[in-house]
């Protein structure tokens with residue numbers, strides 16, 4: 389393997405691409421391909437997709453904090469100024485007006501100063517202290533979801549447990565009625581699908597429609613809350629003032645949408661990835677059972693080993709930017725590959741080993757810099773609760789036949805993961 393300073397095309401597998409986002413084999417296990425990209429060049433490129441991939445830990449870590457890279461360019465340039473039409477991702481397509489209306493005020497898609505103001509408000513609801521206050525109801529929710537499954541002797545951890553668990557928690561926080569959780573799930577799944585690569589026009593139109601339905605649903609929630617003040621996050625956003633100004637309905641709705649989507653999807657996937665890794669490594673489960681490793685440390689290794697969000701993109705906003713000695717043109721799209729960075733042997737010894745005693749919290753699974761995950765304390769608490777509840781009763785963790793990974797690559801998790809459960813007591 390070479391360690392070139394410049395971008396390189398190493399050729400790749402039969403399809404020609406090393407990082408083939410639409411290949412089922414790549415989605416099933418992207419880590420060997422990441423290793424090839426990571427050892428080939430600090431800035432990896434391949435034919436056809438107009439992306440500059442960063443796969444090394446130090447570079448991804450720095451890129452999240454680099455002010456010359458933006459999660460959007462629209463605050464500074466038009467697409468024409470950057471000559472983008474040929475390489476914009478589907479979700480930037482101006483045809484999808486309903487999706488664009490959501491993206492217009494989506495936190496992840498904003499840059500300072502607007503981002504700073506909106507984020508400050510949302511952060512108040514997600515400080516470690518605010519989240520600690522949710523612990524008792526969260527534990528209660530986990531127990532009541534697992535109780536009937538224990539009676540049956542097994543649980544599909546994704547569909548019978550984690551989805552209901554995480555979705556219920558975030559819906560209650562935002563102020564969505566329990567009766568509407570299924571609707572939210574459907575709208576969220578369909579809207580999020582817009583971020584996947586390789587969609588047909590029909591699939592994109594469906595995602596656009598879902599974004600519109602999701603917005604209209606939440607506009608009604610906001611209108612209802614304006615008329616009937618309450619204690620939830622929508623109520624807090626309605627009454628919040630930023631430098632003397634109130635948030636608009638569009639800003640509140642986009643914020644609620646991103647929280648509802650980010651607030652369950654990634655946690656469900658992280659939970660299933662973690663349970664699968666523990667089941668595949670019974671010695672590690674025994675370390676947890678014996679108390680030699682704390683649940684908190686285990687969560688960090690789970691997040692490092694198999695993160696639920698595999699990459700995020702940034703745009704080069706200035707002239708003269710170089711990364712690891714490689715010049716990147718204005719308007720270039722840069723992919724920050726978290727899954728590869730977390731397995732970089734330069735940062736983590738023996739990185740492909742799932743090792744709960746690693747005692748290293750340096751993973752990048754929650755990002756970094758100004759967009760660092762707002763929900764990290766909540767996600768950690770949810771995962772801790774689930775693991776603690778399973779540890780309380782399960783001598784062994786056994787995955788039953790029929791486990792299925794999601795075919796998607798950016799959102800990495802399981803579609804189905806049935807686990808044997810012992811009777812409580």
Ligand code: HEM
Nearest residue numbers: 495496650651654655658700753754755759761762763767
């Ligand atoms: C294990 C679970 C989770 C993981 C791995 C995760 C990961 C991430 C990452 C990597 C980012 C940064 C993206 C970027 O820089 O482009 C992010 C941002 C964000 N996350 Fe999470 N997340 C998780 C759970 C949650 C939860 C539970 C919530 C909400 C309750 C949430 C809300 C958000 C929001 C609102 C942002 C955008 C912040 C901003 O732009 O300022 N996430 N998350």
